[in-house]
Amino acid sequence: MSEKDLVAAGGFVVLFLLMIVRVPIGVAMGLVGVGGFGLTVGWSPALNLLATSPLRTVTDFNLTLIPFFILMGVLATRSGMSRELFRAANATLGSLRGGLGLATVGACAGFAAICGSSVATAATMTNIAHPEMKKAGYPDDVSTGVIAAGGTLGILIPPSVVLAVYAYITEQDVGRLFVAGIVPGILAVFMYMATVRLWYGGKLPAGAPFRLQEALGALSGVWAVVLLFAAVILAIYFGVATATEASAVGAVLTALIGIARGRLGLRSLLESLVEALRTSVAIYTILIGAILFGYFLAVTQVPQNLTQFLIGLDLGSYGTLALIMLLFVVLGCFLDAMAMIILMVPIVFPVILEMGFDPVWFGVIIVMTVELGLITPPVGMNVFVINTIARDVSLVTIFRGVLPFVVTDVIRLILLIAFPIIVLFLPQTMG
Amino acid sequence: QTTLRLSHWLPATHPMHDSIVAWGKSIEEASGGELTMEIYPAQQLGAAPDHYDMARDGIVDIGYVNPGYTAGRFPIYELTGVPFQANDGPKAGKAIHEFYKNGGYAEKEMGDVYFCLVNPHNPGRFHANAPIKVPADVKGKSVRPAHATMARYINSLGGTSVQVPAPEARDAISKGTADAVTFPYEAMKSFKMADVVKFHNDLPLYLSSQVMLINQNSYDGLSDTLKTVIDDHCTPEWSEKISEGWSTYDNEVRQEILNDSSHEVYEPTAEEVTLWRESVGPVMDAWKADAEKAGFDPDTVLADYEKALEANGVKY
Amino acid sequence: MTPSRLTERVITVVERVAAVMLGLVTLLVFVSALGRYLFASPVPDAFDLSRLALAVAIMWGFASLGFRGNHIKVDILAEMLGAKARRVLDLIAWLGLLLFTILLTWKLGGRVLSQMPGGETTMDLRLPHWPFLACVVAGLVMAIVTTLIRLWLVLRYGEGLEPHETLKQDEAHGAGHE
């Protein structure tokens, strides 16, 4: 090991120490980045990194779509679109055995199509679907498990804040990545529904019988969601707008629809903006830190050496991919999805390219891998959020309920790795 | 044994990367292996517009900077981006070097770094998805300009400048965010634009000139022998030489596009060229105002620049 | 009024100003996109103005997070510890944040002050960047103050940090409610 390797290894150790004592992840990365750069290059240049890089990050136009998409999701939540989706899904699917569970998955998918965050999707569905399922006699582990898993659709089905960050880091076209998430997202919906039926179906009650009139009435309420999805994702797909423009249009339209229907007042509009701001700042803080940390890694030439090392292991492209995914699953034990993508993707991305994998395809694969982290112990953000809302359901119960969906996720990952065309077919049809 | 970190923002596949590597090799050899170069491409150590500060602050020892990315910061240097001054890339590099460094302007405007080289690309042109034959055709169009001075030019013609990073220029065209771009021909390939812009106005228009800057402390810390090695590699002749690879590649791409029947390469008539040249007036006036505000006499500066261009036979 | 309540009020105002700015930036990009699409004329400088204004909003929001504590962080150890040990952890964590914020304010502030007035301008209208950058630095200065206040509250009153991404009860019930 050279001196630079030692500094880099030490940097990682200090980084994890700082993170475990609750230093904000972005701040920990920033401090270690500057410190490591100082040891490698010199203290004056290291401190001067702070004069340029963080400002560049917060003024980067390519990142502005992240707060816009976050705002769109918050506004959609506050104007009750998730409730309408659930009502419509329930009117259509509710009469089947396990119908409420199927409806929850459907509503999660619908909400994911206008909201870029998994946690937000899980949180809003807990409020709406959990009481309904409880009333219908669903066991707690089943109902919360369905919501936790359904929530992960938030970052797979576009728009997706995590995919947007991935696109930024790897300099891929964010629109292409969004479109690539559509088919795997639909696949996930069907597999989750199948899981509800095949795994839990036997002990779940059927709902009220299907009534066409009611179903049509409920469906007429979801036009707003359909319109928003069309305005954002179809506009991107057909090349009418850039992703940034689409995100701003989506946020403003969501607000206008909410106001027009009398569901958003001045006060809730302001609260939505505040909430979106807080979430955005939290993400920007990680980005600021990760970019500083990245400069430190670059001068130690660790990413280059790691690429050589991984290739030297001679595991073949799929063996190396498996190793990388394993790394993400392990890190997912205590890091959240965004932090993992921002910290680790720059390091492993060159290897992925070297192995000849498609960067868009890998984006979807890695997002699905970090999704797993959202619902597996000990740290599973979706599970935590459900736990803070459904106070009477223990963490263990939720983790138990989500287990079959973890199995489905793994099967889906294997499918998409074996048949990359499932991911790439749709983006390849774009101009 | 000294290692110098050099950072630039072009991808490692860009022809300019090879030229920079070759320049670094030449320094290594001239120093008898005492100086080595660590080259970081593709913004690995910082964003493109930050490269001046990075070189000044010692984040890198050598920075490859596009002064056009930071509007208003280097008012004199912005003259090199005004259209219809120089009609060649490499030779203009030598001329700008003589004008800016030897004329003492570098000392006034970029005095906190060691000014090393100038690297313009071949003159850039309009590339569009619909014909732009005369200045009036720019009116109402959205154009992705190469730099701040070209943005001003587009605006003065009644067009709108659309700011997107160069790698997204293709996307901006295909999504209709922009109708046209100003680039050298080479960008049709390196930014994969050839399938979205089919009209090319062949009139050589403007330069975008990068500079290579060395951190003052890094330079001062070298032994006298090594300082001489660096000095020998920071000459007007090297400014020309380091720019040749990019220029050759640009000419090759232009030829490919000429040979490709799906592209229209338009040769403006003599009257049209006159119209184009007259259209630069407001931009030149704006530059003069900026230069004056910065405490320079614009006419002297312009005369100095023109003299250097003439001496190298590249005056438009 | 307790120090905590007082700061809460001030922070709420700061946060709302920043939030409104986020809203305005969204509108600006929306209008510019619409203008381009419908009338082939985007708003001049929409690119520079939106990114500069957003930077201000983000940095003012940074001050808010310094007080509230809902930065993204690893809460797993904190949740396993008792109240006393957790307080020590929170102190270390927020000292880290304070150090980073001070360094950032010092370096970034120094750079902005050294080039104002003057320096970089926007591409189209040639408006100076520095008023925006000055607001960014103001946000950082506020962040130092708010982080200090939080540190003091942790030390003196044992008030902890909000874990991130957990909703407060009222917000949780508000979410999805019409």
Ligand code: NA
């Ligand atoms: Na989504």
Ligand code: NA
């Ligand atoms: Na996990």
